[in-house]
Amino acid sequence: MRQSLSAMARLAARELTGRMTTQHTETQPEVNPTVLVLGGTGKTGRRVADRLIRAGHPVRIGSRSAETPFDWEDRRTWEPALDGAAAAYLAYYPDVCDPGAAATLRAFAERAAGHGTRRLVLLSARGVRAALPAEEAVRVPGVAATVLRASWFFQNFDEGILRGGVLDGEIVFPAGDVKEPFVDADDIAEVAVAALTGDGHGGRTYEITGPRPLTFAEAAAEIAGATGRPVRYVPVSAEAYGAALVRDHGLSDELGAFLTDLFATLLDGRNARLTDDVHRVLGRAPRDFADYAREAAGSGAWTG
Ligand SMILES: NC(=O)c1ccc[n+]([C@@H]2O[C@H](COP(=O)([O-])OP(=O)(O)OC[C@H]3O[C@@H](n4cnc5c(N)ncnc54)[C@H](OP(=O)(O)O)[C@@H]3O)[C@@H](O)[C@H]2O)c1
Numbered sequence: 001m002r003q004s005l006s007a008m009a010r011l012a013a014r015e016l017t018g019r020m021t022t023q024h025t026e027t028q029p030e031v032n033p034t035v036l037v038l039g040g041t042g043k044t045g046r047r048v049a050d051r052l053i054r055a056g057h058p059v060r061i062g063s064r065s066a067e068t069p070f071d072w073e074d075r076r077t078w079e080p081a082l083d084g085a086a087a088a089y090l091a092y093y094p095d096v097c098d099p100g101a102a103a104t105l106r107a108f109a110e111r112a113a114g115h116g117t118r119r120l121v122l123l124s125a126r127g128v129r130a131a132l133p134a135e136e137a138v139r140v141p142g143v144a145a146t147v148l149r150a151s152w153f154f155q156n157f158d159e160g161i162l163r164g165g166v167l168d169g170e171i172v173f174p175a176g177d178v179k180e181p182f183v184d185a186d187d188i189a190e191v192a193v194a195a196l197t198g199d200g201h202g203g204r205t206y207e208i209t210g211p212r213p214l215t216f217a218e219a220a221a222e223i224a225g226a227t228g229r230p231v232r233y234v235p236v237s238a239e240a241y242g243a244a245l246v247r248d249h250g251l252s253d254e255l256g257a258f259l260t261d262l263f264a265t266l267l268d269g270r271n272a273r274l275t276d277d278v279h280r281v282l283g284r285a286p287r288d289f290a291d292y293a294r295e296a297a298g299s300g301a302w303t304g
Helices: 002-027 045-054 075-082 101-114 129-137 163-168 185-197 216-227 238-249 253-266 277-282 289-298
Strands: 034-038 059-062 085-090 119-125 144-150 170-173 205-208 232-235
Touching (some): 045 185, 075 085, 075 101, 085 101, 144 185, 163 216, 185 205, 205 277
Parallel strands (some): 034 059, 144 205, 170 232
16 A cells, blocks of 8 residues: 555656646747847847847847837837847947947946846947946946957948948058958857857957958958959048048038047057957857958949
8 A cells, every 4th residue: 555655656746747847848938038139230230130030039120220219319219129138239329439328328238137138248349448438337237248349340341431442442541550450240240149148258358359460551452352453551640531531421520530539549559469259259260351351342342
């Protein structure tokens, strides 16, 4: 009798365990949480979103033109964007060094923490003191924040401010003969996805560089080689460049002065040093500029 009772107890326990296991798998399936990608139509954000979607994560793009419109300047748009988001990628616009960036990012990070967002990944810039307040601003209690200090993107040459120069055959820019370890926005995106979806990145600051420091003249030569068209670099002073931005591109005096100051500070060789952070996070080397230039030329990025 004792034996049959304990056998029945074992059977009952097994049945219960089985039911619990079944219930566990039925009621708690492995569901990836939503990731909010701010600047999700831009150079890095678009690539972050693509990767997350391919990996099966629900993604909400946050930008003014997105399905759920998000505007850094309009806080009423923040709550709908944050709804249910367990992690968020932050590519601040116009620039992480902007004097208003830190206050806006702090308010956003606190709002995100209140909504249960547990991971924030901020895109920042290397070697700029003006970016430090913004980096500090996203480190709020209850959130694992990761900062990605990136070098100049390769994609500035085909998707950003230097594209027009490439098309004209003359990249006019105030960088002297300084070397910059340009980096692929795809590599930045891959590091961002690792930090958004994996453990062990909270509290860290990664410095993301490409594998090879290049002067702007060398970068222009690589593009010329890849496109088969003459492209040269024309150095100018930061003041002349800032004035041209205001005169020819309609930037406000304030933004022109801000950019002049930023370029004069940034482009003095302080960022030439390479890091191995891409390798540390991804276990592989960052992509080389020559591969980017060949691929961009092949895809027609500089035609028309
Ligand atoms: N470019 C570089 O080499 C580099 C290097 C290091 C760090 N960074 C940092 O990267 C960040 C992004 O700069 P980026 O030039 O590369 O721009 P980007 O991410 O290529 O493009 C701008 C993105 O921001 C969105 N956006 C524009 N105004 C907005 C607003 N008011 N509210 C919400 N979203 C807005 C745009 O979409 P909508 O137009 O639809 O709103 C777009 O998705 C900056 O903070 C910069 O400091 C850039």
